Amino acid sequence: MRWEEPKTFLWFRHCVVRQKQPFHDTFPIHKNRIKEMGLVCTPCTYVRLDGRSSAGELRGEIGFEIKPTLEDKAAFNHLKYGSLEVMQPCLFAVIESSADDEWACFSYIHLFKKYGIEPIGPTMERYNESSDVVQLLVPIQS
Numbered sequence: 001m002r003w004e005e006p007k008t009f010l011w012f013r014h015c016v017v018r019q020k021q022p023f024h025d026t027f028p029i030h031k032n033r034i035k036e037m038g039l040v041c042t043p044c045t046y047v048r049l050d051g052r053s054s055a056g057e058l059r060g061e062i063g064f065e066i067k068p069t070l071e072d073k074a075a076f077n078h079l080k081y082g083s084l085e086v087m088q089p090c091l092f093a094v095i096e097s098s099a100d101d102e103w104a105c106f107s108y109i110h111l112f113k114k115y116g117i118e119p120i121g122p123t124m125e126r127y128n129e130s131s132d133v134v135q136l137l138v139p140i141q142s
Contacts, residue, residue, distance in 0.1 A: 001092045001137070008068055009046065010034060010082045011061040021099060022058050023047050027127070030062055033081050041066045047125040063124070091142040093117060099127065099134040112138065 012030050016022040027045045034041050046063035053059050063085075095108040112118075121139040 001094045002142070003087070003089045003092070005089060007065050007087050009063045009085045009087060010039070010041070010066050010079075011063045011085060012082045013050075013059075013061055015057055015059045018053070018056055018058050023060065023062055024099075024127075026062050027129075030064065030082070034064055034066065037079075037081075039066050039068065043129045045127045045129070047127070048122050090121075090139050092137040093140050095136040095138070096133055097136075099132050108136070109138075 012026070012033075014023060014026055016026070031041065031045075041064040044065060046065070047060055048063065049058060049060040051059075093112065117138075117140060119138050120141055123139070124137045126135040126137055
């Protein structure tokens with residue numbers, strides 16, 4: 001998958017208990033906050049881990065791609081919740097699996113390493129609200 005244009009994300013930090021779909025309960029909370037701020041987001045929710053997780057907990061960020069207007073951009077200086085990030089165009093290797101399968105991505109990551117495909121940045125999980133599939137987005141060199 002290739003992102004041809006920059007994308008704007010609003011990210012929310014979380015520390016959650018390690019379990020199946022650990023961040024899932026936070027998705028509607030933040031979608032409502034985005035609506036309250038008057039912003040429009042795509043139907044996908046993104047998750048990225050920050051690497052400081054421990055045995056019993058996961059630390060990460062929940063992200064939403066937003067489509068800001070010029071007025072929104074001016075208001076971003078006064079955000080009450082979350083942090084804004086503009087992600088530049090990128091090429092991703094995409095791994096799809098059931099959102100309930102906790103281990104599916106590990107076998108694919110092993111294949112990447114075996115064939116020398118190295119991520120050039122943090123990986124993200126992408127959840128679509130109308131599907132039970134999760135996509136692991138691995139940024140790679142184009």
